[in-house]
Amino acid sequence: MQKIAVCVSGGGTNLQAIIDSIADGTVKNTEIAVVISNKASAFALERARMAGIPGICINPKEYADKEQFAAAMTGTLKEYDVSLVVFAGYLVVVPDGIIKEYRNRIINIHPSLIPAHCGMGYYGLKVHESVLAAGNKVTGATVHFVDEEADHGPIILQKAVNVYEGDTPEVLQKRVMEQAEWKILPEAINLIGEGRVYIEDNIVHIRQDSDSVLPLSSRGGLKQ
Ligand code: GRF
Numbered sequence: 493m494q495k496i497a498v499c500v501s502g503g504g505t506n507l508q509a510i511i512d513s514i515a516d517g518t519v520k521n522t523e524i525a526v527v528i529s530n531k532a533s534a535f536a537l538e539r540a541r542m543a544g545i546p547g548i549c550i551n552p553k554e555y556a557d558k559e560q561f562a563a564a565m566t567g568t569l570k571e572y573d574v575s576l577v578v579f580a581g582y583l584v585v586v587p588d589g590i591i592k593e594y595r596n597r598i599i600n601i602h603p604s605l606i607p608a609h610c611g612m613g614y615y616g617l618k619v620h621e622s623v624l625a626a627g628n629k630v631t632g633a634t635v636h637f638v639d640e641e642a643d644h645g646p647i648i649l650q651k652a653v654n655v656y657e658g659d660t661p662e663v664l665q666k667r668v669m670e671q672a673e674w675k676i677l678p679e680a681i682n683l684i685g686e687g688r689v690y691i692e693d694n695i696v697h698i699r700q701d702s703d704s705v706l707p708l709s710s711r712g713g714l715k716q
């Protein structure tokens with residue numbers, strides 16, 4: 493059973509998708525041990541409470557420096573025996589110390605097809621405004637491992653979503669959430685929980701099942 497921490501800052505619809513996917517059996521072998529938010533007012537904490545999941549506010553602004561904030565975060569992750577950290581709309585610049593300690597054990601959902609429309613300053617509606625301003629006909633969402641750069645670590649899953657004539661940023665955001673984010677984030681958690689995700693040369697590969705090893709690069713035939 494993998495124990496995950498879900499880190500949130502806002503409404504928590506991605507958290508809710510994880511809660512619902514565990515409840516309906518789509519995500520196996522996984523328990524949300526704790527939900528952590530930097531904002532006490534985040535509705536995501538209310539979603540955790542309604543689901544009977546411990547919710548904790550760890551606000552970086554309440555710590556003297558980033559080292560003390562990092563210690564509070566890692567202390568909580570250890571207290572709850574967390575093996576996978578999930579950033580689901582978590583708008584905090586995470587200290588490098590946490591990323592090093594949880595190398596390739598922190599994943600993030602970003603509402604575009606990385607490396608497009610991502611990086612510092614690309615969050616929430618700004619992402620979709622950028623997609624529309626670029627005239628893209630397709631956008632989507634990405635789940636990736638977190639490294640020291642924003643929206644930059646090895647990509648685990650992506651899902652494309654159409655952009656339609658007349659889309660507003662709000663309409664596009666909702667479509668990307670419904671058709672992509674709320675599907676690939678639980679799917680990535682499930683794959684990791686089944687031990688089917690591994691990284692070679694900074695590229696993520698997904699085993700077809702828990703036994704065989706069929707890296708994506710060898711699709712269509714067993715790797716010699
Ligand atoms: C989502 O669009 C996610 O991709 C981005 O922030 C938003 C969070 O939404 N990182 P919610 O809090 O999960 O509803």
